[in-house]
Amino acid sequence: MQSDVGMLGMKRNKVLIKVINLYLIMTIIYYFFGRYDWTIPSNLKLFIYLVLLLLALNIGYNFKYRFAISHRNNHLYNSVGFMKKERKVFLISCFSIIVFQIAWVITVLGSFDISNIFSSLGENYYERLSFTTEESVFIMQLRTILWGLTLFAYPIGFIYFNKLTKVEKIIFLTTITIDILASLNMGVSKPIGDIVIILILSLLVKKGENKKTNNLFSNIKLFRNIAVLVISFIIIFGVIQQIRDDSTDTQASTFENPYSKFADLRANTIFDIMFLKNDTILKVVDRMGAYISHGYTGLAFALELPFENTYGIGFSRALIEYTEQYTSISVNENTYMERIEVEYGWPNGVYWPTAYTWFASAFSFWLLPFIMFFLGYIIKRVELRYREYGDIYSLALLSQLFILAIYLPGNAQIFQSRAALFGTLLLIFLYIYTGRKYEK
Template sequence: MTQLRRTPVRLPSDSAGSPRLPSRAADTAGQRNLGKLYLPYLVFALFNVGTYLAFLYGPFAWPIRNAGLMSGLLTAFFVFYTAGYVFGAQRQVGRPGREVTDWVVRHLGVLLLVGVLVFAASIYVYTGEFFWNTARIFGDQQENYYDTLRYGETSSSLLNAPFVLLKIVLQPLITLGLIYATMNFRRLKPWEKGALLAVYLFWVLFSVFRGTDKEIFDIAVIFLTATAVNYYRSLTGRVSLAQLARSLLFVTLAVVTLVGFLSVFSQRKLTRTGGQTNICVIEAGVCARGTDTPLGYVYGLTVAYATHGYYGMSLALQEPFNTTFPFGNAPALKPLSDAVMGEEYLEHSYPNKIDRRGWDNGVRWSTAYTSWASDISFWLVPFVMFLVGLVTALSWKDAVLNESLLATAVFSFMTTMSLFLSANNQVGIALDSLSAFIVITLVWLVTRTYRLRLRGH
């Protein structure tokens, strides 16, 4: 049976039997390397400040009327995130959650095979296509995108509903298995390496067949965060040729992943629009400047993708507040809201209000802040940002200093959330990813303090 027991203060041992540093000593060692502790904060600051500056001064001339109010609120969000991150960086590291890690290791092969089957089946369940039709799907992304929309409107829910529930249950386990296998690739058996690569492949194909970018971005973040945690665990504080080589390898992997993502993203958008290089946001009546060259097109498309949510937020700030608590913060909660509160309840959310003004929330974004504000108002969102900063710091610290698999998974989710703040609540778009985030985070928080005894452990 599963039991929780308070962890006594003692010196844990590593796999070789040597005593490990207690949490206070580990914290002291970690404080010596501020670069290690504050790397995620630096990424957050550069990315989110950069996206807002690109919104204000980039290739689009957005017709915003409340730039001062927006800038003030975003500054408050940044300050509260900073306070939460600093507070979390000063906390003691938690327990590593070895029980869960050991369970994942014992069942790793099964988890990877389940991941392959689930994502291969997802392609058919969500799109009506078999994965061996990949060549045709890549050939015409525009037709594929609209075919997927039509299939979703006409397909039977008899198969969809049970499969969605199954995927919700399995997604947390698949995520943990995928992250562990990625971080320990060299130690995997040959067939496990093949299964891991197959999970990545079918996850990406699932996104391609659906005509969306969410899953491709999710898998890129999982890979990069797992690699980053692995790399920073290896740092000893001393500069050596081996460390420099690892740093170069990590930077190269990050750049290649980013360039690959932008290339696939741009190619899919270009084919979806029939080869037109004009980038216009019709709802706002603006078009990007200088998109007639390949580099200009990629730049304009990236800026449009990463920043147009701020315009949606500016529209939402002009609307009155009517709470949709607790369902308005995540699109994935709409079916539950409809069943509990009625289909009219979420009409009061900010995204739906600006949708009625012409900002289509089916294809346009309005930032994660706007989704959270639908439940609690914009004036309380700074406290949400404090929690985001706190959980990000704690999970990064536990992942790097205490080698916690659960914390690594939570940090991956928090990275996705942070990189999509200017767009939407990315973690809350689909029920499977939202359930994985909630379940893994709750188990991580419990195991930071308590010893979790699993059946058969």
């Protein structure tokens, strides 16, 4: 027998796609009306194409899918969803993060600082960029291959935090602390951002699962909690970026418009009115706004270029590197990222081109709406499987897909680095391998 879980979930479990839509729309609004007046070939073409991709994502998400009947009922709020197997995976994942992140910092910087992080954050960031022998160190090779083990700790820890024992809670909080300290040591904010994104996802999943919380008060509480998380991350992000800037010899005035070759600054924006021209707030908003939306400029440039074949691997820098390393075949010069640097000066590897541009490098802009349809469909399919069965493999994969959705305006994050690629492939394999008993 089969149950139309797609129809069951459509009415009350749309909170995830609503948040994704809201976020993507906000990035588009900031891009066109924020501090930077971008000089691109066609604002209209870019806007229409972004709307098309957003529609394709939503159509895919709302596509019906059937699962076999589940015998689990409200797994998030009983003991069925978190048993002995899940606890073992959770602990292995936590210890993997602790070991691999400490090893990462020590390999690159020589020591793991826990007391004087902010004073050397900027220097460490640029030292990390100049470190080129990371992949030749055994522990780092092991970290790359086994990175998928680290992708279970946060989804499981946040969703099932109340079911953890005291020792497990201590281990989980220690894991978060070590990961944050490692990020600060290296002068990067992405690992912290991933923690925040997965925590937000856990709030959304719990919200969509519990029928009793579908009221105005709970919605306000959810919005408040997400707002606190986002604002906290924006503050941390602003501090990290400012310290990076201060650590260079370049004059501060340069950072008023880091995109001066591609955009002018607007004296007044709708955000000036919203935040009453508070310079401190606006500086953080503009820095974060540009961070999550500047990639649309790379997309606008890429839309002007014809497709060149990358044999389906152009969506991943890691795949491109592996192909060149083991076959001596290079497709990098065929990617949109490389060609928009040649044609327009948009620096490959420095500024983002959007995840859309990465996927288009593999499949073309003509096929990209179908890729977005497929992404929306997969997100919904994985989400429904987790809601119906509560298995940790769909939960971990859903977390990575949510990160991918959040980074659509920036980069195809879950496929870019070698560690991220191995981790994503492991989750996909486990999801498919364990799905035979769920999907008919």
